[in-house]
Amino acid sequence: MAQLVYPLSTWKEPRKRSRMVRFLERTMSPKALAHSMNKAEEMRKPILPGQGASDYERYLRTDELLALQKPPAHLLHKDEMTFQVVHQASELLMKGSAFELERALGLITEGDFLNAARLIRRANMELEYPISMLHVLETITPYDYHIIRAGLGHGSGLDSPGFLALLHIGPRLGQAFDDQLQKSRLTVHELYRRHAEFFGLHDVAERMLDFDERMHLFRFHHLKLAQRIIGGGVVGTMGTPVEVLHQRMEHLFYKELWDVRNHITEKTIDGP
Numbered sequence: 001m002a003q004l005v006y007p008l009s010t011w012k013e014p015r016k017r018s019r020m021v022r023f024l025e026r027t028m029s030p031k032a033l034a035h036s037m038n039k040a041e042e043m044r045k046p047i048l049p050g051q052g053a054s055d056y057e058r059y060l061r062t063d064e065l066l067a068l069q070k071p072p073a074h075l076l077h078k079d080e081m082t083f084q085v086v087h088q089a090s091e092l093l094m095k096g097s098a099f100e101l102e103r104a105l106g107l108i109t110e111g112d113f114l115n116a117a118r119l120i121r122r123a124n125m126e127l128e129y130p131i132s133m134l135h136v137l138e139t140i141t142p143y144d145y146h147i148i149r150a151g152l153g154h155g156s157g158l159d160s161p162g163f164l165a166l167l168h169i170g171p172r173l174g175q176a177f178d179d180q181l182q183k184s185r186l187t188v189h190e191l192y193r194r195h196a197e198f199f200g201l202h203d204v205a206e207r208m209l210d211f212d213e214r215m216h217l218f219r220f221h222h223l224k225l226a227q228r229i230i231g232g233g234v235v236g237t238m239g240t241p242v243e244v245l246h247q248r249m250e251h252l253f254y255k256e257l258w259d260v261r262n263h264i265t266e267k268t269i270d271g272p
Contacts, residue, residue: 077147079140086137090130094162097123101169101211108176113200120173120207127214130162134221138228145229157222166215170253173211177204177254188260205257212253219251 050058057063069084100123107116140148157163180201181191188205195202226232252258 076151077144079144080148080151082136083140083145083148086133090133091160091162093126093129094160094166097126098162098165098169100126101166101173105169105173105176108173108180108204111180113180113204117200117203117207120204120211124207124210124214127166127211127218131214131218131221134218134225137225140229142229163218170211170215173208174254177201177208180204188256189263192260192264208254209257212257216252 044054046052046055046058048055048058050061051063052058052061068088069081072078072081075081100119104116104119104123107113107119181188184191184198184201186194186198186201191198191202191205
């Protein structure tokens with residue numbers, strides 16, 4: 001549990017004094033009380049290198065992070081702050097998700113399926129937020145968006161480093177999974193039929209399907225955002241028709257993991 005530290009300035013407040021200092025004065029000697037107060041003040045001083053006023057600010061480099069948005073005076077529209085914050089936060093979360101998937105890839109290769117599934121689950125949780133934050137952008141009206149759009153140049157969501165990193169790791173994750181299937185002499189259907197016997201690898205397959213689903217959902221909601229803000233029959237900032245977003249939405253990383261459901265259902269209906 002985090003240690004509660006009360007600064008000296010707080011202890012000097014009359015209301016706080018009655019609750020804390022008077023109690024301490026009754027239970028501690030004046031020398032011990034003074035030592036405790038001085039130690040609390042000392043604990044508040046930052047010891048990490050950096051410019052922030054506290055170690056929290058220095059560790060997270062909040063001064064730099066919070067200076068990455070346009071100052072209010074330079075905003076083309078007040079909603080541009082929301083536009084920037086949502087996109088920057090999404091990039092950070094997708095970077096974190098791609099990082100965890102890279103770690104999971106190594107663990108799959110090593111045969112550590114339980115930890116691989118745990119990290120893929122974490123990556124999927126991080127992806128939930130970029131998906132939900134697309135709905136925040138829906139609160140920007142079409143007219144106001146076009147004011148913001150004037151300052152985007154040729155910028156496009158298709159150039160997102162975070163999303164491109166996820167597109168890159170997806171097939172490699174699938175290849176590592178396929179290699180383990182071959183090593184175990186299993187087909188996808190056999191893995192699912194014998195899921196209790198190969199629980200770890202089966203769990204990896206299900207978490208990979210979760211990842212594929214979230215990528216599909218991100219594409220879907222991004223398409224709907226584009227249709228809602230700029231329309232479905234126009235071109236985006238790079239001259240790309242919105243229809244292309246619809247075509248890309250149909251892409252799946254792990255089609256065989258989706259198709260095995262059909263096979264299982266057919267087998268169940270038709271009997272052994």
